Amino acid sequence: MSKAEIPRKSIYRLSIYQRCLHKLLENEVETVSSEALASAAGVKSTQLRKDLTYFGQFGTRGLGYNVKALSNVLNEVLGTTAYQPVILVGVGNLGAALLRYSGFNKEGFEISAAFDANPVRDRRLNGLKTPVYPVDRMCEFIRSKHVRMAILAVPGNAAQPVVNDMVESGVQAILNFSPTVLQVPEEVTVNSVDLALELENLSYFVR
Amino acid sequence: MSKAEIPRKSIYRLSIYQRCLHKLLENEVETVSSEALASAAGVKSTQLRKDLTYFGQFGTRGLGYNVKALSNVLNEVLGTTAYQPVILVGVGNLGAALLRYSGFNKEGFEISAAFDANPVRDRRLNGLKTPVYPVDRMCEFIRSKHVRMAILAVPGNAAQPVVNDMVESGVQAILNFSPTVLQVPEEVTVNSVDLALELENLSYFVR
Incomplete structure (x- = not known):
């Protein structure tokens, strides 16, 4: 099958x-x-x-x-036996938290690099072990490191152009935290986690 | 229907x-x-x-x-026309990020209060607008403010006892970020978001 x-x-x-x-x-x-x-x-x-x-x-x-x-x-x-490099794009509040989230490591994943449109060294990024690069270096990194998986945490209106670049460079699977519906080729898989939507959905079940 | x-x-x-x-x-x-x-x-x-x-x-x-x-x-x-107070329990890296996450506000939700076993004023909590209380004040808060919705971001092994307290105090809907399966009465709704699981699941689709 x-x-x-x-x-x-x-x-x-x-x-x-x-x-x-x-x-x-x-x-x-x-x-x-x-x-x-x-x-x-x-x-x-x-x-x-x-x-x-x-x-x-x-x-x-x-x-x-x-x-x-x-x-x-x-x-x-x-496929969890093989090492898979993962990148994260968009180091805002949510992205920075995901970089610190120990749950990924526990399950055998390590985020190799993060990318942001404005990778300034602010307090939020203090103590992060993952390097944060300007987003214009993303495509090169994906190609040279054969990255196939990416976590997307950019604002909704910035998501689709970033995804287009990712996919063109070789990303095959995306964990999407941006509150938008992404357009991808059939062979690319997207899992979307929309936090506000989850909360809104729950309010229906409150009597 | x-x-x-x-x-x-x-x-x-x-x-x-x-x-x-x-x-x-x-x-x-x-x-x-x-x-x-x-x-x-x-x-x-x-x-x-x-x-x-x-x-x-x-x-x-x-x-x-x-x-x-x-x-x-x-x-x-x-039910998004009515104001629903929401609490968040567990202010670790992920919980703190969720408190800062602007997406909830955009969709009309505001987190009224947060609770943590150890609500110390560390750097992570700097600049947070939401008050963080000791978790032993949670039940009283739920009852007095008629809270029906909660976001759970405590470690997996701490989750079930917190959920039991929540439900007993009146919570009817839980957005669960703890990596564990929660046991709740039939009339309580749980939406689970398991970040590591989402990532692991994606690795299956990488060729």
């Missing part, structure tokens, strides 16, 4: 399963039932089993999954 | 439509076709029309939607 035929939601849940498996590994748990793993991930066990069938046959009836083996398979599938 | 029967995805897309309508209003556009609005929102026009049918009959065949009228209806549906 080709990558395009597997539902994006299934891929997304693999990352959640992987996080749960990591916790089990830390606690030296060797096997886990599909019910227990599904419950920890907040999904139904039928969903878990269906998601895994896209990638092979796992688990032993009555015994459950071997935690280490399943985790290794998910690493392979998700 | 009750709120519970309307797909959450449809509610989510209403916020996206609303943002597009706001842009049209800014540009003094009076009517918009369903095709044009759908395209700006990054969805198919059949999807847009279906989403709107949950809330009434809109638009005139051949003329499209009246931008102002549709925007007003969506405001009503989404």
